[in-house]
Amino acid sequence: MSIEYEPVIGLEIHVQLKTRTRMFCGCELSFGEPPNTRTCPVCLGLPGALPVANARAIHFALMIGLALGSEIAERSIFHRKNYFYPDLPKGYQISQYDEPLCRGGELAGVRLHRVHLEEDAAKLIHVGESGRIHGSEQSIVDFNRGGTPLVEIVTEPELSSPEQAREWLTLLRGTLRSLGVSDVNMEEGSLRADANVSLRPHGTQELGTKTELKNMNSFRFLERGVAAEIERQRAILDGGGEIDQETLHFEPSTGAITSLRSKEEAQDYRYFPEPDLVPIAITVEMLAAAQAAIGELPSARAERYELELGLGGDAARLLAFRAELGEYFEATVAAAGIDHAQQVANWLAQLVGRIGDADPGATNVTPAALAQLVLLVAARDVNAGAAREVLDALVAEGGDPREIVSTRGLGSLTADDGGLAEIVAAAIAADPDAAAKIRSGNEKAIGALIGPVMRETRGRADGAEVTRLIREQLEL
């Protein structure tokens, strides 16, 4: 009799801020320049160089903290996190420890532990088959990335499934994107997530031993990685084993999870207050400036979609928390008319089903075209089935829905539109049993006649019109 386990997941998210210059020096942020061309004595950690905190990065971090409802410290200090690694030129990372900029907060029901500022490490490239520093033929360092401002956001362990983790991270990305503080691109590394995963017997409160899973550089990999780790832990527990507290590496290409280091190998970072920097005093003016810079947040946007446009809660959140969907949605509603907002949401969901995580604004389907399609359906000029075909065509080639309807002959058939009455009559003739059942009051049997009509008309018939004709011809 095996125990039912429930996963407990917490996320630790690193967000590269979109400031002009680095966290502690005046070098501009790098986007693919040749290696080591954007460096200075400070970000190279040369002897005698000193850091100076970037006021813009502090401003962005305050915006994030305020947007997430965190408590903002009046005074915050930087700490040094000491460890040796070739991508860490000073031998320590300037980060925050027990006096972070922001504590607490909440997003979509998941509470936050803290939000703090730190600097990114440089980029290491390992030459050779191992792909890691151990066993590489040589390792080369590109300091262009070193010192990029990072905000670290840590959740409480309150997520309960890989799907929820992915969904929540999507919401967080939407929030950060709407703040304009980061590119929040997981593939490019401007948004990175590590997951803490543990299992506990279903219904219990005490947390089990957790592992930290790294290297999930897409939303899909996050979901897959966490799911794989849950399964790995479940198998160990089911076999009577114990979970080791360790840091793990998820390899997306194989799905394999390997150990990076165990608890015994965990480093003592010897945190102490960074003596080269003075404490950050958060003034009322700084808070006001950060507050003023925050536009409509996804949560407020979702509420507006619900209250003003009448969308359901799930649809509203889906659109609001992916900023690009929200923008596309609003453009389409503007073209179709506010009365059609619900239908626009439905058809946008159809479009998302076809394009996945891609930005709809970057596809062949313009908001104007989608709006036109919505209006064609609303006017019953095309039925739902035909409209889906039009959408397929739009996704594939773009174009004008009305033209697609006319060139492909996808327009709705109506009673006047010669032939539909005859097709209905033929269907009744072909299935006298169904006709009899309908006559005797079995309304459900009408479906048995609609099906053949739709097949015959290749879906172009309007369902309501077909029902009306069947009843008319059966003299009901």
Place this chain on the structure above:
Amino acid sequence: MTPAALELTASQAAAAISRGELDPLELFELYRERAATDRLGAFTWVADVAPQPSGGPLGGVPLAVKDLFCTAGVPSQAGSRILEGYCPPYTATVVERLAAAGAPLLAKTNQDEFAMGSSNENSAFGPVRNPWDRTRVPGGSSGGSAAAVAAGLAPWAIGTDTGGSIRQPAALCGIVGLKPTYGACSRYGMIAFASSLDQAGPLTRDVSDAALLLSQMVGARDPRDSTSLDFPEPITLPRRTDLQGVRLGVPSELSGDGIEPGVLGAFQATLELARQLGASVEPCALPHAPDALAAYYVLAPAECSSNLARFDGVRFGYRAPDAADLTTMYTRTRHDGFGTEVKRRIMLGTYALSSGYYDAYYGRAQRVRTKIADDFASAFARFDFVVMPTAPGVAFELGAKTADPLAMYLNDFCTVPASLAGIPAMSIPNGLASPPGGGTPLPVGFQLAGPAFSENRMLEVAFALEQALGFDGSAVRE
């Protein structure tokens, strides 16, 4: 035969240049030649050619600079093998400001490795010798700067002071050394020992030179150093010859036990002289001062253990050859590249910051530091300056304390309290005293410590004392 120009103090030379009586290029060349004959081990690098004169308030009087200041294209090795041959791509703010004000770089001076030491015996480039007695140490860690100025190999110099590294060698070499208020001088480009304590300052033949040099080191805060501060007023040249109304406090904790009799004798005589000049001299209490040394030897090593992590063989300086893997490369590089004292302090600091020990060591030492700052604040409510000997003894013989780190650390007993409090302090020569076992009399230093940004008033008091003391160090100038 000494050319007359070399007998001038730096201020006198600057004045002579501005009057057109002295050619700065000629002066530079004279000093360059003399520096090249250095037999004290004071220099690690001497300029080949004189730079074009830039004018400015310092007139073109050449400057010796402690090795740990970064100077673009010029070896800046901090006395360490791990930086042997290292030429940085940029120049420290203080050196840049002084060059712009008319003090061109003459030479880099020897020092204890990464400023860790009180005898200048911890340099990878050999010890520095005291010009008063070449069998004795010049003090440290700015020993090269102090010896060069005392011996007349350089008109003036800058050094750094973390726990006494300007004041103590100044005392042992019979010159003036001033540690400014923490934050007054930019630390940008100073190879760090302990960030919360390190300060640049002048080492000069007399108090006027110290004021003139300091006047160009402080000023507007450096935007590249977050901890630097605007100096609230310009530094002016001191003129005062009396001490009427000046209240001097004498902390019994730092002027009794553990001080050599000769040093105490000179100290008492100077206090009497101060009274004659009109000062009031009263006992004052710094009850936590005796704990300063212990707190300092936790805090400074803690910071250095982190500051010196960047010397890892990856980007610059020495890298151990043929290491098979990263850990071996790190270990061998740091094992071979650092000297014994530096490694000792890295170990001490690493331990003090370790999880489980942090609060007992680092946390506690920080609390002591606060108490010491409070002690000084209380003292300055009643006194203008606190005065005490600079060093507990005169210059000791080379090798006398190298085997006993604790005996060596005691040299900082009188200088460390002001360092921890972040307040300005300076040492002026106040006479000669024989070492405990007898022998040739050697210089003694008299130390003044004042409230933050009291440098101008402190220089005035020091000037008045200097005039009355009439100390003459010319005998050891070459």
